[in-house]
Amino acid sequence: MQSDPARVVALDVLEQVRDGAYANIALPATLRRADVRGRGRGFATNLTYGTLRMQGRWDAIISQCVQGRPFDEIDPLVVDILRLGAHQILGLDVPIHAAMNETVNLARNEVGSGASGFVNAVMHRISERTNEEWDQVLAEVLGDEGPHAILGAQTSHPAWILDVYEKSLEASGRTTEDLGDLLAANNEPARVAISARAVSRETVLADAEEARAVTTDGVLMPEAIVLEKGNPGRMRSIRDHSAGVQDEGSQLVAYLTAGAPLEGSDSEWLDMCAGPGGKTATLAMLAADRDVTIFANELHGHRLDLVADAVDPFDNVVLREGDGRTLAKEEPGRFDRVLVDVPCSGIGALRRRPEARWRKTVEDAEGMRELQIGLLEAALDAARPGGLVCYSTCSPDVRETREIVDTVRDRVDVLDTVEIGKDMVVPGTLDSITGPYMQLWPDMHDTDAMFAALLIKK
Numbered sequence: 001m002q003s004d005p006a007r008v009v010a011l012d013v014l015e016q017v018r019d020g021a022y023a024n025i026a027l028p029a030t031l032r033r034a035d036v037r038g039r040g041r042g043f044a045t046n047l048t049y050g051t052l053r054m055q056g057r058w059d060a061i062i063s064q065c066v067q068g069r070p071f072d073e074i075d076p077l078v079v080d081i082l083r084l085g086a087h088q089i090l091g092l093d094v095p096i097h098a099a100m101n102e103t104v105n106l107a108r109n110e111v112g113s114g115a116s117g118f119v120n121a122v123m124h125r126i127s128e129r130t131n132e133e134w135d136q137v138l139a140e141v142l143g144d145e146g147p148h149a150i151l152g153a154q155t156s157h158p159a160w161i162l163d164v165y166e167k168s169l170e171a172s173g174r175t176t177e178d179l180g181d182l183l184a185a186n187n188e189p190a191r192v193a194i195s196a197r198a199v200s201r202e203t204v205l206a207d208a209e210e211a212r213a214v215t216t217d218g219v220l221m222p223e224a225i226v227l228e229k230g231n232p233g234r235m236r237s238i239r240d241h242s243a244g245v246q247d248e249g250s251q252l253v254a255y256l257t258a259g260a261p262l263e264g265s266d267s268e269w270l271d272m273c274a275g276p277g278g279k280t281a282t283l284a285m286l287a288a289d290r291d292v293t294i295f296a297n298e299l300h301g302h303r304l305d306l307v308a309d310a311v312d313p314f315d316n317v318v319l320r321e322g323d324g325r326t327l328a329k330e331e332p333g334r335f336d337r338v339l340v341d342v343p344c345s346g347i348g349a350l351r352r353r354p355e356a357r358w359r360k361t362v363e364d365a366e367g368m369r370e371l372q373i374g375l376l377e378a379a380l381d382a383a384r385p386g387g388l389v390c391y392s393t394c395s396p397d398v399r400e401t402r403e404i405v406d407t408v409r410d411r412v413d414v415l416d417t418v419e420i421g422k423d424m425v426v427p428g429t430l431d432s433i434t435g436p437y438m439q440l441w442p443d444m445h446d447t448d449a450m451f452a453a454l455l456i457k458k
């Protein structure tokens with residue numbers, strides 16, 4: 001019997017990801033090559049992304065079903081087939097007999113009949129328990145390794161990410177009891193939010209309707225449009241860059257940068273780390289009738305090209321390629337508003353990249369520290385006296401958020417922090433935020449875990 005093409009595609013992408021590919025790039029290309037469309041395409045997408053996201057949980061469960069065989073010694077291709085099988089039984093509502101048959105068949109066709117017998121036996125054992133029962137088993141077998149090892153396996157996260165999240169929750173006034181909700185939110189696909197830029201919100205809504213997309217209002221940003229269903233790539237306004245797909249948290253960072261109160265001149269803004277240009281384009285929209293020029297700087301030429309595409313409909317943006325830190329030396333004290341959206345570990349945006357949590361390490365944040373400090377100091381150098389600097393990350397790790405801002409505030413002349421503009425969001429949605437730093441959360445705000453601090457230079 002031939003294998004189901006959608007499952008073959010999913011297996012192919014899992015193999016590519018093992019070799020270092022990004023699923024969001026490998027999957028569309030593999031679907032195209034295999035000419036899988038319609039419902040098969042949707043199934044292959046859910047299966048691939050879901051399996052990658054939940055891989056840690058499935059591996060912990062598979063390890064309990066291999067009857068003493070060391071997990072690390074199983075052929076990686078067989079492991080991928082078992083992960084796909086586990087996800088069909090426990091992660092999707094595929095009927096058990098279909099999931100079993102298809103998985104065993106895939107093993108026979110892709111590896112050989114020896115492997116199919118092993119896969120059959122393991123799949124039987126996986127299917128003997130419900131998710132709740134597997135949670136119990138994992139709690140028992142991992143009991144000696146501590147609560148984070150258990151919760152990490154149950155929710156499919158490396159234990160170090162739980163340690164980092166726990167510290168971040170506490171630092172931003174939440175409790176460690178919220179950790180489970182946060183991890184569960186990471187296992188849901190990110191919502192597709194749209195920022196209307198060179199056209200009105202109404203135009204984008206009409207465009208979405210024409211593309212047969214289903215929309216709803218933003219949770220956080222009154223201006224945002226959320227696509228509940230549909231493909232943004234089919235919308236004209238997305239294709240011609242008059243609107244852009246952008247997380248609501250990222251939209252808010254641009255609104256905070258443009259809208260924070262400022263005394264004195266307000267005509268030159270700097271976006272110091274602009275690529276790929278989502279925030280630059282939203283800033284360009286917000287500056288459009290304000291007689292402002294935006295200088296968009298990016299270190300890498302190929303990412304500056306993406307900024308150029310994103311701001312194509314606007315004529316108020318000047319592009320510059322280079323290190324943001326040297327720019328500040330060349331033009332000290334010039335800019336009225338500066339956004340410094342620094343490179344970071346990205347562990348606040350795990351919903352977007354299903355494989356990301358398995359690639360990142362606890363050292364990633366440490367490795368960025370000097371660069372983040374240097375960029376924030378440079379942003380303050382580039383701002384005029386009394387000018388505004390917005391420091392932001394898409395990570396909640398305190399080592400790259402408040403610790404960076406606190407270090408720089410101690411070192412250089414920062415007059416004050418500015419209160420986060422709660423009037424810019426849907427009323428009530430930022431009420432939990434106290435103090436000068438904004439930390440968003442996927443489980444509370446349905447955004448990436450963006451951090452922002454607004455500073456005024458002396």
Ligand SMILES: C[S@@+](CC[C@H](N)C(=O)[O-])C[C@H]1O[C@@H](n2cnc3c(N)ncnc32)[C@H](O)[C@@H]1O
Nearest residue numbers: 273274275276277278279299323324341342343
């Ligand atoms: C978090 S991303 C910015 C995202 C962007 N603001 C947006 O909303 O689309 C950080 C960017 O900083 C760039 N970068 C890294 N080091 C830099 C440096 N020293 N100077 C300027 N940009 C830098 C990276 O290439 C990356 O494109």
